[in-house]
Amino acid sequence: MAAENEKSRLDDAARAGWLYFIAGHTQDEIAKMLQVSRASAQRLVSLCLAERLITFRLEHPIAACMELAARLKERFDLAHCEVVPADPAAPQATAGIAERCANLLDATLRSETPVIVALGTGRAVRAAVERVTPIDRPNHQIVSLVGNISADGSASFYDTVGRLADRTGARHYPMPLPFLMSSEDERNKMVRIEPIAKVKAIAAKADMRLVGIGQMDQKAQVHVDGFVTRDELFEMMRLGAIGEITGWAYDAKGRLLKAGTNKRLTSIPPDVPAKTSTIGAAVGTAKVPAIAAALNGRLINGLITDEATARAILER
Amino acid sequence: MAAENEKSRLDDAARAGWLYFIAGHTQDEIAKMLQVSRASAQRLVSLCLAERLITFRLEHPIAACMELAARLKERFDLAHCEVVPADPAAPQATAGIAERCANLLDATLRSETPVIVALGTGRAVRAAVERVTPIDRPNHQIVSLVGNISADGSASFYDTVGRLADRTGARHYPMPLPFLMSSEDERNKMVRIEPIAKVKAIAAKADMRLVGIGQMDQKAQVHVDGFVTRDELFEMMRLGAIGEITGWAYDAKGRLLKAGTNKRLTSIPPDVPAKTSTIGAAVGTAKVPAIAAALNGRLINGLITDEATARAILER
DNA sequence: GCCCCCGGTGAGCTATTGCCCATCGTTTGG
DNA sequence: CCAAACGATGGGCAATAGCTCACCGGGGGC
Numbered sequence: 001m002a003a004e005n006e007k008s009r010l011d012d013a014a015r016a017g018w019l020y021f022i023a024g025h026t027q028d029e030i031a032k033m034l035q036v037s038r039a040s041a042q043r044l045v046s047l048c049l050a051e052r053l054i055t056f057r058l059e060h061p062i063a064a065c066m067e068l069a070a071r072l073k074e075r076f077d078l079a080h081c082e083v084v085p086a087d088p089a090a091p092q093a094t095a096g097i098a099e100r101c102a103n104l105l106d107a108t109l110r111s112e113t114p115v116i117v118a119l120g121t122g123r124a125v126r127a128a129v130e131r132v133t134p135i136d137r138p139n140h141q142i143v144s145l146v147g148n149i150s151a152d153g154s155a156s157f158y159d160t161v162g163r164l165a166d167r168t169g170a171r172h173y174p175m176p177l178p179f180l181m182s183s184e185d186e187r188n189k190m191v192r193i194e195p196i197a198k199v200k201a202i203a204a205k206a207d208m209r210l211v212g213i214g215q216m217d218q219k220a221q222v223h224v225d226g227f228v229t230r231d232e233l234f235e236m237m238r239l240g241a242i243g244e245i246t247g248w249a250y251d252a253k254g255r256l257l258k259a260g261t262n263k264r265l266t267s268i269p270p271d272v273p274a275k276t277s278t279i280g281a282a283v284g285t286a287k288v289p290a291i292a293a294a295l296n297g298r299l300i301n302g303l304i305t306d307e308a309t310a311r312a313i314l315e316r
Numbered sequence: 317m318a319a320e321n322e323k324s325r326l327d328d329a330a331r332a333g334w335l336y337f338i339a340g341h342t343q344d345e346i347a348k349m350l351q352v353s354r355a356s357a358q359r360l361v362s363l364c365l366a367e368r369l370i371t372f373r374l375e376h377p378i379a380a381c382m383e384l385a386a387r388l389k390e391r392f393d394l395a396h397c398e399v400v401p402a403d404p405a406a407p408q409a410t411a412g413i414a415e416r417c418a419n420l421l422d423a424t425l426r427s428e429t430p431v432i433v434a435l436g437t438g439r440a441v442r443a444a445v446e447r448v449t450p451i452d453r454p455n456h457q458i459v460s461l462v463g464n465i466s467a468d469g470s471a472s473f474y475d476t477v478g479r480l481a482d483r484t485g486a487r488h489y490p491m492p493l494p495f496l497m498s499s500e501d502e503r504n505k506m507v508r509i510e511p512i513a514k515v516k517a518i519a520a521k522a523d524m525r526l527v528g529i530g531q532m533d534q535k536a537q538v539h540v541d542g543f544v545t546r547d548e549l550f551e552m553m554r555l556g557a558i559g560e561i562t563g564w565a566y567d568a569k570g571r572l573l574k575a576g577t578n579k580r581l582t583s584i585p586p587d588v589p590a591k592t593s594t595i596g597a598a599v600g601t602a603k604v605p606a607i608a609a610a611l612n613g614r615l616i617n618g619l620i621t622d623e624a625t626a627r628a629i630l631e632r
Numbered sequence: 633g634c635c636c637c638c639g640g641t642g643a644g645c646t647a648t649t650g651c652c653c654a655t656c657g658t659t660t661g662g
Numbered sequence: 663c664c665a666a667a668c669g670a671t672g673g674g675c676a677a678t679a680g681c682t683c684a685c686c687g688g689g690g691g692c
Binding site for chain 1: 326327330331333334335337338339351364369370371372373374375376377378379382383386419422423
């Protein structure tokens with residue numbers, strides 16, 4: 001008897017679900033049709049959902065992305081995660097994620113109350129600031145997490161902080177330092193000087209950090225851009241470096257290395273685990289180990305990537 | 317540009333749909349996530365539905381039934397239609413539809429304001445009244461559409477009206493007449509006599525009619541039950557009879573025949589097209605042509621049947 | 633046999649949703 | 663280049679849905 005009632009109840013639940021989701025009736029109408037109170041109709045619809053009698057199928061490339069983002073968020077306990085559809089024409093294209101990063105910056109900067117945004121390295125970050133919608137927010141602050149003088153002493157390679165400040169009217173704080181100093185002592189000396197300490201203090205209060213993630217292999221961006229020499233890169237790789245964020249190299253478990261270039265690096269060191277909103281932006285198969293390590297080591301608590309990369313991270 | 321905006325809008329719609337139906341967020345939350353007003357989030361969810369980006373799938377036998385019922389309702393412009401799952405163990409079983417008919421009767425009889433229910437022939441109708449939940453409604457009226465004296469002059473074959481009245485305390489009006497009279501003249505004379513005219517007048521005001529549908533073939537119920545002879549049956553078949561409702565034979569287009577037993581029949585003739593609620597109840601492959609004809613001829617405006625029969629009717 | 637517990641029920645309150653409308657930006661035609 | 667027309671937007675309101683609560687009735691344990 002119990003089984004029969006159960007079955008009949010599920011039948012009714014299915015009926016209610018059909019009438020609600022497929023036929024598009026209101027629960028009131030369904031209640032009248034099935035001769036029950038509206039409350040019961042609502043329960044039947046709930047039951048239909050709870051028992052998974054009805055399933056939703058979203059036939060759209062976005063669906064897979066949402067699914068991947070949800071899984072990444074869950075797996076790595078992220079505060080924020082976005083996965084954009086992979087562009088089959090250009091698998092490494094940063095266009096997609098740059099757009100999302102820009103959107104995120106837009107959202108953050110739209111705030112009327114003053115916010116502090118910190119920017120790291122990375123092509124996606126550079127592309128993102130270019131796409132930010134101009135808006136007048138003179139009370140915001142934009143701060144750089146990395147030195148903007150390259151190894152050869154030349155001018156800033158790419159002034160993300162300045163560009164973003166242009167678009168918002170915000171005060172901006174580039175870090176007038178070389179990427180690497182010549183020794184640990186010198187680095188320690190430099191980061192204590194007044195203007196740098198001030199930048200550091202502001203960065204520490206940042207409401208949002210947007211950083212790129214670099215892999216530490218022969219094509220490492222820090223080397224390609226001329227910030228570290230081939231020898232320095234190889235040394236870090238020997239020491240176990242698998243990725244870097246704002247130049248800070250970390251190993252496969254996401255632990256910051258305490259040797260090599262990390263000792264001479266002027267960049268503001270990341271919080272471990274990441275505080276407030278620290279969003280990593282990166283795409284590409286080559287970056288998968290670096291991204292995964294950063295996630296595991298909690299160097300970041302947010303991620304913006306593409307479908308292919310997201311899938312690869314989850315399948316590791 | 318237009319195409320790109322369009323695409324991006326659909327992407328957002330898909331995102332919104334995913335967040336709403338799959339992740340279970342409210343539209344307010346989605347609005348915040350997508351950085352739009354709640355109204356826009358609502359529009360995106362609507363769009364997702366309208367564009368059929370999302371589909372609902374109900375994995376339950378009931379789903380097919382609901383679908384068939386909706387199609388029958390649409391195709392034949394029915395006021396009411398129910399399709400019950402076919403019982404594979406007993407394809408002709410009336411149990412399923414009887415339960416639904418009983419439910420319908422329950423619903424009608426539950427009314428506090430007086431209602432008039434008219435009953436026709438059919439096993440499903442008989443079974444239905446047996447399943448009606450007892451309820452005290454002395455002001456209701458139950459009226460028979462057919463004579464309850466069989467050809468051999470014996471007592472009522474099965475007193476549906478009386479049974480239903482027992483269960484409700486309603487006044488009941490059986491029709492104290494033989495099913496067939498010996499001639500057209502005699503029939504016309506009988507139906508004018510006071511008690512019969514009164515039954516007829518009540519029946520004309522019925523709020524709901526529940527009738528069986530019989531096929532006119534060698535296994536016709538009217539013959540099996542002994543109401544018409546083999547010769548009479550064959551004559552009607554020659555005249556084109558394909559089905560009958562309360563004994564009234566009709567052809568493949570649902571037109572009442574004006575000859576044969578129809579001229580001697582005492583049953584109250586059906587309204588064409590059916591007025592108020594006239595529900596046919598029938599299952600079985602053999603009855604498909606009869607049911608389809610009744611639907612096409614608008615002899616009924618409601619149908620209760622099973623899945624297999626519904627499918628067969630729609631596939632004709 | 634009696635009582636407790638569980639699952640179900642409907643009332644009623646609040647959150648959520650759907651939709652209308654005034655407004656505004658954008659596009660198209662003159 | 664302007665104006666009209668169209669479409670999208672967000673506020674606001676009425677309808678709808680979700681949920682909590684107190685209550686009821688049946689089934690099993692003591």
